[in-house]
Amino acid sequence: MLLLVGLGNPGANHVGNRHNIGFMVVQAIAKRHDIAPWRRRFQGVAVEARLDPSACCCCLPGTYMNESGRAVAEATRFYKLTLGRSWCSMMRSTSRLPRCG
Secondary structure, eight states: OEEEEEEEOSSSGTTTTTHHHHHHHHHHHHHTTTOOOOOEETEEEEOOOOOTTTTEEEEESSSOGGGGHHHHHHHHHHHTOOOOOEEEEOOOOOOOOOOOO
């Protein structure tokens, strides 16, 4: 099982904001693979599909970024995901980059 989580902030005032790039990436993956329909799940919305050779769940937590761990934990418990048997990837707007200069 692949769990793809797009991190961002909910609400119309955050749509298109750079901090919601995680939402946009996961939505683009789902669109590219014709994965639909999205359903309310895991404190946000999620969609399931088969991406050969694995099952996949795309998840967009409906919580603010600092609370998104609750939605991810709910999804990992539901699918019984453990390290070594599954893969979880989270897309977010910032990363720890080496300091320049």
